[in-house]
Amino acid sequence: MTRLIYRLKLPPESFGSQIATMSPDFHRLNSFRKITPIKIEKTETLALFSLYIVHLFLRILVLIFPTSSVGFLFVF
Incomplete structure (x- = not known):
């Protein structure tokens, strides 16, 4: 039996605008706004x-x- 734990990927605006725009992962974080299941x-x-x-x-x-x-x- 597997359990599903859902992790919410937050938009980059929630991390602060300066940190998000300076981060190299800005576009990657911007594209992952959905909930992805993690199987354990x-x-x-x-x-x-x-x-x-x-x-x-x-x-x-x-x-x-x-x-x-x-x-x-x-x-x-």
């Missing part, structure tokens, strides 16, 4: 979920052992 496969969703679980585990380690070397390494 099941394996990518599972990988992101597992990374989130590892992140939570490391945060719990930091809370339990704030002064140890493991906790100090993963504070940032």
Whole structure:
């Protein structure tokens, strides 16, 4: 099962007129004003979920052992 996440490509006027006109991607941004679907496969969703679980585990380690070397390494 695939999930579709829609990303809205904003017109260059929303980024500010000076930045948009100085940018080399001005015409490219101007042409992409539609909504483009981005597919995320099941394996990518599972990988992101597992990374989130590892992140939570490391945060719990930091809370339990704030002064140890493991906790100090993963504070940032």
